[in-house]
Amino acid sequence: MNAAIEKSPAYWLPFTANRDFRKKPRVISGASGHYYTTVGGAKLYDTFSGLWTSGLGHCHPKIVEAVQQQVAKLDYCMGFQVTNDRALELAERVTGMAPKALTHCFFTNSGSESVDTALKIALGYHRARGEGNRTRLIGRERAYHGVNFGGMSVGGIVPNRKVFSANLIPGVDHIRHTHDLEHNAFTRGLPAWGAHLADDLERLCGLHDGSNIAAVIVEPVAGSTGVLPPPVGYLERLREICDRHGILLIFDEVIAAFGRLAKPFGAQRFGVTPDIITTAKGLTNGVMPMGAVLVRDDIYDAFMQGPEYMIELFHGYTYSGHPVAASAGLATMQVYDDEGTFEQAAALEQHFEDLLHSFADHKHVIDVRNFGLMGCIEMAPRDGAPGARGAEVHKKCFWEENLVVRNGMDGLQFSPFLNSDPDEMTRSFETIRRVIDTIE
Numbered sequence: 001m002n003a004a005i006e007k008s009p010a011y012w013l014p015f016t017a018n019r020d021f022r023k024k025p026r027v028i029s030g031a032s033g034h035y036y037t038t039v040g041g042a043k044l045y046d047t048f049s050g051l052w053t054s055g056l057g058h059c060h061p062k063i064v065e066a067v068q069q070q071v072a073k074l075d076y077c078m079g080f081q082v083t084n085d086r087a088l089e090l091a092e093r094v095t096g097m098a099p100k101a102l103t104h105c106f107f108t109n110s111g112s113e114s115v116d117t118a119l120k121i122a123l124g125y126h127r128a129r130g131e132g133n134r135t136r137l138i139g140r141e142r143a144y145h146g147v148n149f150g151g152m153s154v155g156g157i158v159p160n161r162k163v164f165s166a167n168l169i170p171g172v173d174h175i176r177h178t179h180d181l182e183h184n185a186f187t188r189g190l191p192a193w194g195a196h197l198a199d200d201l202e203r204l205c206g207l208h209d210g211s212n213i214a215a216v217i218v219e220p221v222a223g224s225t226g227v228l229p230p231p232v233g234y235l236e237r238l239r240e241i242c243d244r245h246g247i248l249l250i251f252d253e254v255i256a257a258f259g260r261l262a263k264p265f266g267a268q269r270f271g272v273t274p275d276i277i278t279t280a281k282g283l284t285n286g287v288m289p290m291g292a293v294l295v296r297d298d299i300y301d302a303f304m305q306g307p308e309y310m311i312e313l314f315h316g317y318t319y320s321g322h323p324v325a326a327s328a329g330l331a332t333m334q335v336y337d338d339e340g341t342f343e344q345a346a347a348l349e350q351h352f353e354d355l356l357h358s359f360a361d362h363k364h365v366i367d368v369r370n371f372g373l374m375g376c377i378e379m380a381p382r383d384g385a386p387g388a389r390g391a392e393v394h395k396k397c398f399w400e401e402n403l404v405v406r407n408g409m410d411g412l413q414f415s416p417f418l419n420s421d422p423d424e425m426t427r428s429f430e431t432i433r434r435v436i437d438t439i440e
């Protein structure tokens, strides 16, 4: 590739230090299985499955084939008033894998759109039932719910919000996050301490009166902030408080769904059923942009009033239910089934946990957290330069070790392939150990 183009500023990269990036651009031009290829011809092992997206590996032949066939057969069709066969089939397939109560599926193009869709459905549902006073939305500190105004407002990642502080949507509050190094550092799996933090929701019900709250949204395992598994009993307690006050519980499973927690949905892993689930990423193995919002039967039914010729929910995207994306989704679900992907994921968990926790003795490491195939090794920030250690590990791994490692500040985050080879996984962590040893 032309080096001038690599360094050209035309492309404004998302969530990236653009000026630093331009100095030495990291550009991928191919991928296969568990490896990327760069424009320079290097072959890199991917420890993050895309961006939590591609659990089956890159360019899975069955998905590639489905997309190729579909794009030649029906590339696009109007999604309002008319639909396509693939979208209908995928809705059926995905609700068929979901907790029984969740029977309807609304398609979007991303996790951010899924979140904003879910919040709108929650508000519309209460209004349709004559409880239009239920307008307040509750999120949680440190949550990531995408970057659109709704998701950003219920989200709790400070740098994502601070520039827009005066423009966040009104009527939003946050419960406390569940991270506490003093009690939970180096926990394997779910922390035993912290279920009581769910009672923060009860506090907000006291403050606002629960009858004014429409919905609570949480990631069952917080991902983007650096993997915070819920304390034992925490999600159950949230469910119970929501039930007591008539509040809808939304699980944002953009990361958790489709095998990351060795089940179709995190809700099933935890045995806690929310009223709405948001998804994206693993829905198509990252191959096409697509998200889905799953809702309970009676939420859908509440909208089905008024004259039958009239639209019930004034919401949708040009590309909702896109036939090529839906064909990728269908092929992805088929591969999950055929290859026993969720069982493969379950079988990798212990090995992954052991590898992560082998870093507990490292001088830079202050915490290790994991659940399912989500993991984080958190390094102490260097004095006066928070984030520098993480960025150095990322760049050294990329340029010197042919390894893609995702850092969020000084946390190294891991989202291994659901069908990882255990030896490859071991080698990737050996490399990371070597790299961390070399940094200051």
Ligand code: PXG
Pocket: 051, 052, 109, 110, 111, 112, 113, 115, 144, 145, 146, 147, 219, 223, 224, 225, 252, 253, 254, 255, 280, 281, 406, 408, 413
């Ligand atoms: N909700 C959750 C729980 C997510 O993890 C979104 C919503 C937004 O999805 P879209 O498709 O609009 O990006 C996400 C996305 C990271 C990282 O480094 C994670 C995400 C996005 C960017 C970075 O962990 N998750």
Ligand code: PLP
Pocket: 316, 317, 318, 319
């Ligand atoms: N802006 C304009 C001018 C549009 O016409 C549309 C869709 O028709 C949108 C924004 C929304 O785009 P999308 O449906 O892809 O989210």
